[in-house]
Amino acid sequence: MTLQFFWSRTASVWIALLYMALGIPLLLFPGLSGSVFVWTLAGGAAVYGISHLWRYLQARKSGQASGGDLFLTVLPLAFSVFAIAWPQDILAFLPLVLGSLLLVDGVGKLPLVLAATHSRNSVFLPLLLSSLIPLVLGLLLVINPFHAAQIVIMVFGAALLADGISDLTTALLSRKSDAGGKAPD
8 A cells, every 4th residue: 555655646746747847838938839739730640641642652553542542641741731831820720710709609699788788687797798708809819819829828838837836746745744644554
């Protein structure tokens, strides 16, 4: 039991250190972190495309080439080239989609806000907020999607860093309190 307790405590410390090691670059270098993420996706897509090119060439030798394999070569390789050349554009795409969805949600609630205004309903203020908040956030995401992506990366990095510090502190404090008392069985 003591050995299991030791290993679980050690694992907690290592995970906390890993979170902190991942959180710091995300927090301090969101643009570079985002680019590295996109470049990693581009590398994976390139490997996928090359594997289908290999499959296509092998099948062509035997006279059984598939246009599908050729398509699955060109599309991922084109994505890879685009992602390597313009990683910010790939990063900007995700907040753009989210911003558009928030705009649609906010606009979709406007008729409910107007109906609550006309009927002097007590839910007017919550409805107004549930329409305006998505509208404002969606507009901000659509207007400047890359900056929004950087902020999301920074917030994620800060959360990882805080979680890592919290886990490390908990592991160290519990180790210290165990040293003062009886060791677990």
